[in-house]
Amino acid sequence: MKKYYINSFLFASLFIVMLISCKKDESVPPNPFDDPSLNAPDPTPSGYNPPPTSFEYIYDKVLTKTCNNSGCHDGTFEPDYRNISSAYNSMVYAPITNNPNTSIYNYRVMPGDASKSVLISRLTQVPGKNLPTALTFGQGRMPWNDTMWKFTGSNSTYIQNITDWINAGAKDVFGNPPVLGNKNPNTMGLQLTNTGNATAFQRPKYISISKGNGPVDIWCYVVDDNTLPQNMVSAEIKFSLNRFDFSSAVTQTLNFTSSGNSYLDMPLDNTVQYNYKLTNFNLNTVLNDTGYIFIRTYIRDTDHATPSETPNNGSLYYTDYFILKITP
Numbered sequence: 001m002k003k004y005y006i007n008s009f010l011f012a013s014l015f016i017v018m019l020i021s022c023k024k025d026e027s028v029p030p031n032p033f034d035d036p037s038l039n040a041p042d043p044t045p046s047g048y049n050p051p052p053t054s055f056e057y058i059y060d061k062v063l064t065k066t067c068n069n070s071g072c073h074d075g076t077f078e079p080d081y082r083n084i085s086s087a088y089n090s091m092v093y094a095p096i097t098n099n100p101n102t103s104i105y106n107y108r109v110m111p112g113d114a115s116k117s118v119l120i121s122r123l124t125q126v127p128g129k130n131l132p133t134a135l136t137f138g139q140g141r142m143p144w145n146d147t148m149w150k151f152t153g154s155n156s157t158y159i160q161n162i163t164d165w166i167n168a169g170a171k172d173v174f175g176n177p178p179v180l181g182n183k184n185p186n187t188m189g190l191q192l193t194n195t196g197n198a199t200a201f202q203r204p205k206y207i208s209i210s211k212g213n214g215p216v217d218i219w220c221y222v223v224d225d226n227t228l229p230q231n232m233v234s235a236e237i238k239f240s241l242n243r244f245d246f247s248s249a250v251t252q253t254l255n256f257t258s259s260g261n262s263y264l265d266m267p268l269d270n271t272v273q274y275n276y277k278l279t280n281f282n283l284n285t286v287l288n289d290t291g292y293i294f295i296r297t298y299i300r301d302t303d304h305a306t307p308s309e310t311p312n313n314g315s316l317y318y319t320d321y322f323i324l325k326i327t328p
Contacts, residue, residue: 189221
C-alpha cells in the first residue's frame with residue numbers, strides 16, 4: 001500500500017512539471033517570421049537584362065548562338081566560345097593565329113580600339129567564300145556558314161554593340177578593364193624533312209612518311225610575345241602512340257637554330273623561318289610499324305615556371321596538325 005502511494009505521488013509530480021514546462025515563456029521574443037502580414041518572396045524574379053554594349057549581352061546574343069557551333073568555335077578553333085569565360089580570355093589581348101594584316105592587327109580584340117581588332121575585321125570584310133582558294137581559310141567574313149549574316153535582322157546593330165564594347169575598353173562581365181599579361185610560348189609550325197635535306201614532307205593534313213624512310217629532322221616554329229626564341233629556358237618534343245596520353249611518351253630535346261629553314265606556318269598561310277630542331281631522329285624508336293605518332297612540344301620561357309604544352313587536349317584542330325602517319 002505504501003508503494004502504491006509513492007508511485008502515485010511521483011506520477012502527479014511529473015504531470016505538474018510537464019504542465020509548467022509547456023506554459024509559454026513570456027520572456028522569449030516573438031518570431032518576426034510568424035507575422036502573417038509578411039509577403040512571400042516572388043518565385044518569378046524579373047530577370048537580368050544586361051546593357052547592349054556589355055560583354056554578357058554580346059556573348060548571349062551573338063557568340064554563343066551564332067558562333068558556338070559544332071566544328072567551329074565550340075573548342076575546335078579559337079576563339080573558344082563554349083562559355084563566357086573562355087570567350088573573353090581567347091579574344092581580349094589574344095594573339096591572332098591567322099593574321100590578315102600584321103601591320104594593323106596584333107590581337108583579336110584590342111581594348112579601346114575596334115579598328116585594330118581583327119574580330120571587327122572578320123565580321124565586316126568581304127565574304128570569305130568569294131575569295132580565291134588560297135585566301136579563304138581564316139580571311140573571310142564570319143560567320144563562315146552565313147556570310148550575309150551582317151545584313152540580316154538586328155545583326156548590324158550587334159556588330160555596332162561589339163564595336164562600342166571594344167572602344168569602351170572591352171571590360172569583362174564584372175566591369176573590370178583587361179590587363180595585358182605575359183603569354184606562354186607556342187609552337188606555331190611543325191615540319192619534317194629527311195636528315196640533311198631542306199625539302200619538307202607534304203602535309204595535306206597529317207605528315208605521311210614510310211616506316212622504312214630512315215632518320216629525319218623535325219623542325220618547329222616557336223613564338224612568344226616577350227622572350228626571344230633563343231632565350232627559352234627549355235624546349236622538348238614528345239612522341240606518343242596515344243593522342244591524349246603523353247605520360248609514357250618518348251621525349252627528346254629541341255635545339256635552337258639561328259639559321260633555320262623557311263616553311264609554311266601552322267595555318268599554312270605564311271612562310272616563316274623555323275627556329276627549333278630535332279636532328280637525325282629515327283621514328284622507328286617510337287613506332288616500328290604502320291600507324292600514327294602523336295606529337296606535342298613543351299616550351300618554357302623566362303616568365304613562367306612550367307612549360308606550355310602545344311597542342312593540348314582542348315585543341316582538336318591543332319592535335320590533327322601534330323600527327324605523323326606511318327605508311328607501309
